[in-house]
Amino acid sequence: MVAPRELSTDQILEIIQQVADEVIRPRFRSLTSDEIAEKGPGDLVTVADRESELQLTAILSRAYPDALIIGEEATAANPGLPPHLLGAEHGFTIDPVDGTKNFVNGKEDYAVMIGEVRQGRTVRAWIWQPEYATAYVAVRGEGVTRNGEQISRALPTADPAGWRGHSARVVIRDRAADAALPQITTSALCCGVDYPKLVTGQSDFLVYGRPRPWDHVPGMLMVEEIGGTALLTDGSAYVPGVDGFGMVVGATEPLATSVRTALGGRLGTRPTPVQAE
Known part of the structure; x- marks a missing residue:
């Protein structure tokens, strides 16, 4: 049996961007009423959330068949998922469209996010802002980049x-x-x-x-x-x-x-x- 091929940090970013381009962005400012639903009062979900999470979950599952994958929409169907992350040896979190209400209202402030956790510690993270074409990526111990450029920030004022x-x-x-x-x-x-x-x-x-x-x-x-x-x-x-x-x-x-x-x-x-x- 051939061992699954792990995905590099850049590869996962490219996957996120591709799914956003194919599934999410075509629905931006183009959603019909039947493509929007409520999971609870004021908690919206769209066809873009569901389809993009399914695609991202399938890709990560193929590359990491033993990893626990916790997506926002999967959790809506199975609320007992998140606590499993506390004891998981390896897991991923997926937020297919973070800021769904903004997305539904045609506001650019939405993002696609994935986090990778190993033995209780987050080791890699991706935030892709499709409408701003901006990617934030972090690897534990290696800092944070924005579109490939290292980020540093000044300390807050003491006041x-x-x-x-x-x-x-x-x-x-x-x-x-x-x-x-x-x-x-x-x-x-x-x-x-x-x-x-x-x-x-x-x-x-x-x-x-x-x-x-x-x-x-x-x-x-x-x-x-x-x-x-x-x-x-x-x-x-x-x-x-x-x-x-x-x-x-x-x-x-x-x-x-x-x-x-x-x-x-x-x-x-x-x-x-x-x-x-």
């Missing part, structure tokens, strides 16, 4: 008044600015846009609710590679596959700690993760 923070959560944005934190503004409503902005220095922290793996595994590796971190409500570090409410992503650990402390109860409560059986 909280100068920090730039974003969130999709109204309860977070409603908090009045004070000496501990400035006003937190609306995010791009797409992790595949928000994380690159933090990595490139356009923002300093992000505040999220449930850290679903397909949303956060790729971007968090990129944040870690520039020296940042993510803290959950109880102060513990983000781990791929963990579930819960309230997560602060910061360009540095002290900044993330300060934001988490300042927000306090607004972050919500974090349930204890349940290991997959």
Whole structure:
């Protein structure tokens, strides 16, 4: 039996771009009403999400038959999938169209994301922004690139008044600015846009609710590679596959700690993760 051929980092990026060109972009600003559905109140899914995830899953499964693959749409059908990532020797996360609501509304702020996890640590990550023709790629220990160019960002200012923070959560944005934190503004409503902005220095922290793996595994590796971190409500570090409410992503650990402390109860409560059986 011939062993499966592993895919290089560049090959996986090319696969993402090809699937986006063939399946996703032809539907951009061309969706019909019967190609859009709701998985839950306000949680949209399109034919582009479903078809692109199927294609990406099939390609990765052929190359890595023993890997656990957790896609957003597969999880909608089988909610028990994400906890398996906590104990997986090898796995991939797929977000076929991150920012689906933006995509449906004809806004360019959407992305295709894949993350690779080995024994609990993310080792490679890809974020492709089709309408901006921009690729962010990270390999653990090798930093982050944007269209092949290495990224570096300046450290945030020590003064909280100068920090730039974003969130999709109204309860977070409603908090009045004070000496501990400035006003937190609306995010791009797409992790595949928000994380690159933090990595490139356009923002300093992000505040999220449930850290679903397909949303956060790729971007968090990129944040870690520039020296940042993510803290959950109880102060513990983000781990791929963990579930819960309230997560602060910061360009540095002290900044993330300060934001988490300042927000306090607004972050919500974090349930204890349940290991997959």
